Amino acid sequence: MGTIENLGNVAERRIERRPLHEEVIDQLRDRIVQGELEPGARLNERVLCEQLGISRTPLREAIKMLATEGLVELLPNRGAIVTPLKAANIADTLSVMGALESLAGELACANASEAEVAEIRALHFEMLAHHARGELAGYFRYNQLIHLKIIEASGNPVLTNTYRQLNANVRRARYMANLSQERWDAAVREHEEILAALASRDAARLKRLLAEHLAHKVASVMAALADNAAAAA
Amino acid sequence: MGTIENLGNVAERRIERRPLHEEVIDQLRDRIVQGELEPGARLNERVLCEQLGISRTPLREAIKMLATEGLVELLPNRGAIVTPLKAANIADTLSVMGALESLAGELACANASEAEVAEIRALHFEMLAHHARGELAGYFRYNQLIHLKIIEASGNPVLTNTYRQLNANVRRARYMANLSQERWDAAVREHEEILAALASRDAARLKRLLAEHLAHKVASVMAALADNAAAAA
DNA sequence: GCGTTCAGATTTGAATGCAAAATCAGGAGA
DNA sequence: TCTCCTGATTTTGCATTCAAATCTGAACGC
Numbered sequence: 001m002g003t004i005e006n007l008g009n010v011a012e013r014r015i016e017r018r019p020l021h022e023e024v025i026d027q028l029r030d031r032i033v034q035g036e037l038e039p040g041a042r043l044n045e046r047v048l049c050e051q052l053g054i055s056r057t058p059l060r061e062a063i064k065m066l067a068t069e070g071l072v073e074l075l076p077n078r079g080a081i082v083t084p085l086k087a088a089n090i091a092d093t094l095s096v097m098g099a100l101e102s103l104a105g106e107l108a109c110a111n112a113s114e115a116e117v118a119e120i121r122a123l124h125f126e127m128l129a130h131h132a133r134g135e136l137a138g139y140f141r142y143n144q145l146i147h148l149k150i151i152e153a154s155g156n157p158v159l160t161n162t163y164r165q166l167n168a169n170v171r172r173a174r175y176m177a178n179l180s181q182e183r184w185d186a187a188v189r190e191h192e193e194i195l196a197a198l199a200s201r202d203a204a205r206l207k208r209l210l211a212e213h214l215a216h217k218v219a220s221v222m223a224a225l226a227d228n229a230a231a232a233a
Numbered sequence: 234m235g236t237i238e239n240l241g242n243v244a245e246r247r248i249e250r251r252p253l254h255e256e257v258i259d260q261l262r263d264r265i266v267q268g269e270l271e272p273g274a275r276l277n278e279r280v281l282c283e284q285l286g287i288s289r290t291p292l293r294e295a296i297k298m299l300a301t302e303g304l305v306e307l308l309p310n311r312g313a314i315v316t317p318l319k320a321a322n323i324a325d326t327l328s329v330m331g332a333l334e335s336l337a338g339e340l341a342c343a344n345a346s347e348a349e350v351a352e353i354r355a356l357h358f359e360m361l362a363h364h365a366r367g368e369l370a371g372y373f374r375y376n377q378l379i380h381l382k383i384i385e386a387s388g389n390p391v392l393t394n395t396y397r398q399l400n401a402n403v404r405r406a407r408y409m410a411n412l413s414q415e416r417w418d419a420a421v422r423e424h425e426e427i428l429a430a431l432a433s434r435d436a437a438r439l440k441r442l443l444a445e446h447l448a449h450k451v452a453s454v455m456a457a458l459a460d461n462a463a464a465a466a
Numbered sequence: 467g468c469g470t471t472c473a474g475a476t477t478t479g480a481a482t483g484c485a486a487a488a489t490c491a492g493g494a495g496a
Numbered sequence: 497t498c499t500c501c502t503g504a505t506t507t508t509g510c511a512t513t514c515a516a517a518t519c520t521g522a523a524c525g526c
Contacts, residue, residue: 162329290512482513495499
């Protein structure tokens with residue numbers, strides 16, 4: 001007796017029993033990326049412990065991990081704060097992401113399965129739907145998903161992880177973008193071309209398109225950040 | 234009273250008082266990169282605590298941070314191991330590093346100060362000295378420094394950090410490289426060209442040279458890993 | 467002989483406790 | 497009123513403790 005029952009229990013536990021620090025890191029990362037925890041905000045251990053219903057040990061582990069991801073900054077003996085958004089840092093990050101996207105484009109043309117291309121096309125149409133309705137949030141979500149899918153289609157997990165990490169940092173600034181209708185329309189057209197290049201496996205063209213697309217994004221974000229700084233002053 | 238004395242103490246403490254988890258993470262990272270802690274090796278908390286003379290709390294924090302850096306793997310309820318070296322993973326990492334080096338080359342041509350170029354040249358000569366004496370370890374050290382300096386000369390801190398992190402993972406495999414005299418000589422010649430391109434601020438050429446240099450490195454490492462796998466079997 | 471099972475030892479996960487540092491509040495003095 | 501000091505309070509850093517899971521290995525049944 002007990003063998004089958006035990007197997008059942010093991011399966012259950014697999015699902016329910018996740019390390020606490022993982023749960024916490026996901027929670028905090030979400031809150032930071034969503035902007036609920038604002039850039040520069042202090043992370044008070046006691047408060048967060050109460051909110052999350054855990055002790056300080058796993059919380060502190062999660063904070064340390066977020067620090068190496070770059071989402072929070074550790075101030076020795078003074079706790080941690082959400083990494084402030086600096087225009088220069090965003091620009092630098094986007095620049096690196098551009099290099100990664102270029103590489104991903106090349107690799108994706110060589111390695112992407114037809115199913116992956118089809119999925120990216122599907123996401124593209126979802127994005128078009130949101131664009132047509134003028135739903136910015138939904139548009140952003142699918143835009144993100146498409147870029148991530150292209151990165152994944154490279155078949156290089158290191159590339160994917162690196163990109164993801166950088167992306168988390170940049171996503172916090174997205175609400176600043178406040179893009180104009182013209183820029184929005186242009187971005188959609190660029191995506192059309194990107195999809196076409198990928199579908200036809202034109203690596204050189206895809207690489208160029210991704211680089212240009214990102215350059216426009218950088219310009220847009222930089223302009224928004226400049227406005228923002230001006231408004232704040 | 235005490236004002237001046239306190240200022241003195243503060244200054245002293247600044248130097249001596251470094252968070253323990255930082256000390257620990259540096260120690261462990263070194264040991265892992267040096268190969269003292271071998272790929273796949275288990276990290277026993279009790280043992281490491283005794284060796285480092287600390288309690289488990291800062292050790293566990295350091296391990297978590299190394300996990301997000303990718304140097305160790307966390308096995309829930311079963312501790313942590315040094316991330317095993319997989320040929321595919323090394324290849325993927327080098328591929329990403331190549332993209333970063335290309336970008337860094339372009340940026341460095343635009344942004345590097347003359348002092349930085351001079352420093353890279355100086356490091357280059359140091360490297361030549363080690364090459365001339367056939368000192369592999371010294372050669373590797375300066376080789377690394379040169380590449381890092383070029384990355385730094387890009388003036389993009391995000392790029393530098395990302396590269397550093399990936400590099401730590403790859404450095405563990407360097408002792409496998411076991412490069413031939415021919416490849417060694419070729420690498421030195423390539424470095425001559427790289428330096429020349431940087432000094433003349435020829436971004437396109439530098440980018441191409443760095444890409445080629447890295448492609449050769451990938452080939453060399455892959456060959457070594459294949460040999461190694463064959464020897465192990 | 468071989469696989470199972472189960473108690474004891476180890477090891478990890480998380481909570482709690484304690485000391486040092488930083489922050490805050492209030493008051494003395496210029 | 498402002499500045500500087502001082503002591504209380506809070507907060508962080510690290511150690512210790514407790515609980516739960518894993519590992520070990522020997523007895524047991526097949």
